[in-house]
Amino acid sequence: MSDPIQLRSDETFTLNVGPQHPATHGVLRVKMEMDGEYIFSAETVLGYIHRMHEKMGENRTYAQYLPNLGRLDYLSAMAYNHGYVLAVEKAASIEVPERAEYIRVLTVELNRISSHLVWFGAFIMDLGGFTPLMYAFDDREAILDILEAVTGSRLTYCYHRFGGVYNDVDDDFIEGTKAFIPRMRKALKTYEDLVTKNIILMKRLKGIGPVSAEMCRKYGATGPVARASGINFDVRKNEPYSLYNEFDFDVPVYNECDSYARYMVRMEEMEQSLRIIEQALAKMPEGPIMPKKKPKIIKPPAGDYYQAVEAARGSFGIRIVSDGGKNAYRLKLRSPTYSNMHLFDEACRGMLIADALAFMGSIDLVIPEMDR
Amino acid sequence: MSGYFSEIISGGKSLVVGMSITLKEFFKPKVTLQYPHQTVKMAERFRGHIELIENESGEPNCVACGMCQRACPSGCISLTSKSVEIEVEGKTKKKKVLTSYDLNFTTCSLCGSCVESCNFDAICYSKEYNLASTRKEDFHFDLLKRLKERNS
Numbered sequence: 001m002s003d004p005i006q007l008r009s010d011e012t013f014t015l016n017v018g019p020q021h022p023a024t025h026g027v028l029r030v031k032m033e034m035d036g037e038y039i040f041s042a043e044t045v046l047g048y049i050h051r052m053h054e055k056m057g058e059n060r061t062y063a064q065y066l067p068n069l070g071r072l073d074y075l076s077a078m079a080y081n082h083g084y085v086l087a088v089e090k091a092a093s094i095e096v097p098e099r100a101e102y103i104r105v106l107t108v109e110l111n112r113i114s115s116h117l118v119w120f121g122a123f124i125m126d127l128g129g130f131t132p133l134m135y136a137f138d139d140r141e142a143i144l145d146i147l148e149a150v151t152g153s154r155l156t157y158c159y160h161r162f163g164g165v166y167n168d169v170d171d172d173f174i175e176g177t178k179a180f181i182p183r184m185r186k187a188l189k190t191y192e193d194l195v196t197k198n199i200i201l202m203k204r205l206k207g208i209g210p211v212s213a214e215m216c217r218k219y220g221a222t223g224p225v226a227r228a229s230g231i232n233f234d235v236r237k238n239e240p241y242s243l244y245n246e247f248d249f250d251v252p253v254y255n256e257c258d259s260y261a262r263y264m265v266r267m268e269e270m271e272q273s274l275r276i277i278e279q280a281l282a283k284m285p286e287g288p289i290m291p292k293k294k295p296k297i298i299k300p301p302a303g304d305y306y307q308a309v310e311a312a313r314g315s316f317g318i319r320i321v322s323d324g325g326k327n328a329y330r331l332k333l334r335s336p337t338y339s340n341m342h343l344f345d346e347a348c349r350g351m352l353i354a355d356a357l358a359f360m361g362s363i364d365l366v367i368p369e370m371d372r
Numbered sequence: 373m374s375g376y377f378s379e380i381i382s383g384g385k386s387l388v389v390g391m392s393i394t395l396k397e398f399f400k401p402k403v404t405l406q407y408p409h410q411t412v413k414m415a416e417r418f419r420g421h422i423e424l425i426e427n428e429s430g431e432p433n434c435v436a437c438g439m440c441q442r443a444c445p446s447g448c449i450s451l452t453s454k455s456v457e458i459e460v461e462g463k464t465k466k467k468k469v470l471t472s473y474d475l476n477f478t479t480c481s482l483c484g485s486c487v488e489s490c491n492f493d494a495i496c497y498s499k500e501y502n503l504a505s506t507r508k509e510d511f512h513f514d515l516l517k518r519l520k521e522r523n524s
Contacts, residue, residue: 060445152419194390
């Protein structure tokens with residue numbers, strides 16, 4: 001990076017990025033104070049797609065709230081459903097059969113890959129390359145077809161249930177997923193040759209958007225953003241839930257702290273997800289997908305329950321405060337991009353606007369999840 | 373200086389590798405589906421809007437218990453029923469008969485809670501997905517009427 005320039009606050013002008021802007025991937029407004037082409041400060045303005053999901057959680061019964069979780073992060077809906085059902089199961093002490101746990105892990109990891117593929121395509125498109133988006137969507141289509149055959153929908157799955165999953169997977173799913181793994185490995189190799197090692201991409205991303213580990217801790221950033229800054233934190237490893245401590249996988253960590261490191265973390269995560277899927281397919285037992293004994297109406301005993309899961313964008317936490325009734329007394333959602341976005345202001349000061357948009361893409365924003 | 377030239381060479385090579393992939397892709401078969409002329413077959417478990425299921429005599433399976441209505445998170449199902457007296461094996465029994473079943477599809481989120489909560493196998497998902505319209509009335513489905521139209 002070149003030497004930091006001296007910005008003068010007396011000659012700035014305000015530039016609005018969004019709420020309707022293709023680079024923000026949704027209705028996010030960033031109010032930027034500019035000194036020429038350089039950013040003096042950037043204020044994130046939320047609220048354009050606020051739907052009161054937390055309040056809805058207090059007004060709806062536990063089962064009725066399930067479809068909402070898929071609408072938070074429409075790209076990795078499965079992980080959010082997983083977090084919620086885990087939290088309610090913890091609260092109401094419901095046992096989950098082993099096969100259901102395996103199906104959950106399989107679907108969540110497939111969904112993680114599809115989410116990263118969308119990010120990959122959209123991120124490269126932010127940088128000005130259109131073709132990789134088509135490659136990524138072609139491979140994502142294969143995942144969506146597999147998941148659609150099982151769950152019945154393509155994005156907002158609503159597949160996990162308290163105590164298990166909605167439908168059992170069939171042989172087509174197993175065969176389809178087995179066939180998908182070598183296909184995805186081949187595709188990852190193609191992406192590496194086509195995009196990752198491309199000199200233009202490297203010049204565009206290396207050294208851009210430095211996010212230090214201290215900054216991540218200060219703003220509570222998690223997921224690939226934190227892992228690209230040298231913080232080895234993955235909820236799947238650090239606070240294992242479901243069956244994740246039975247699988248052998250690595251957590252990619254980079255110390256470069258730049259946009260290229262964030263890019264690399266996500267590309268390697270896809271490979272690690274494939275490894276988890278491979279192991280889960282090999283180990284998956286036969287058996288029921290729902291427990292024999294399950295309360296018809298979920299009424300967790302009064303108390304405070306928290307569960308975190310690793311969604312595609314970082315750690316998603318859900319806190320349920322129950323007063324023993326049919327609805328939650330208070331339901332708090334901690335979504336990863338909300339925290340990840342807030343380091344944008346501090347990190348982008350003194351950056352060129354073109355670089356800042358590349359940096360924004362590398363944080364991987366999903367606005368409905370940030371502004372819920 | 374040598375770093376400068378080696379970067380030019382390695383950078384140029386990366387571009388050539390990328391271009392060769394693009395060239396290979398050029399000769400691969402097309403995957404695009406020509407939509408209005410070709411359509412995708414919907415998956416077996418595709419969740420469309422709901423439809424009533426009929427029994428052998430063409431009447432709906434529904435016993436108007438209202439479970440679907442209560443399970444719906446967005447309250448888009450409204451049904452009414454009346455009780456009639458029927459004779460079964462010489463005895464008169466009271467039975468609920470469905471008189472209307474309205475689905476307000478504008479607020480439906482296609483979560484499937486209604487089908488899941490039904491204990492009488494009375495509702496199923498339709499495979500219909502071409503539902504775009506500019507009129508709000510097109511999304512208020514009278515499912516009982518649709519059932520009769522299907523039968524006639």
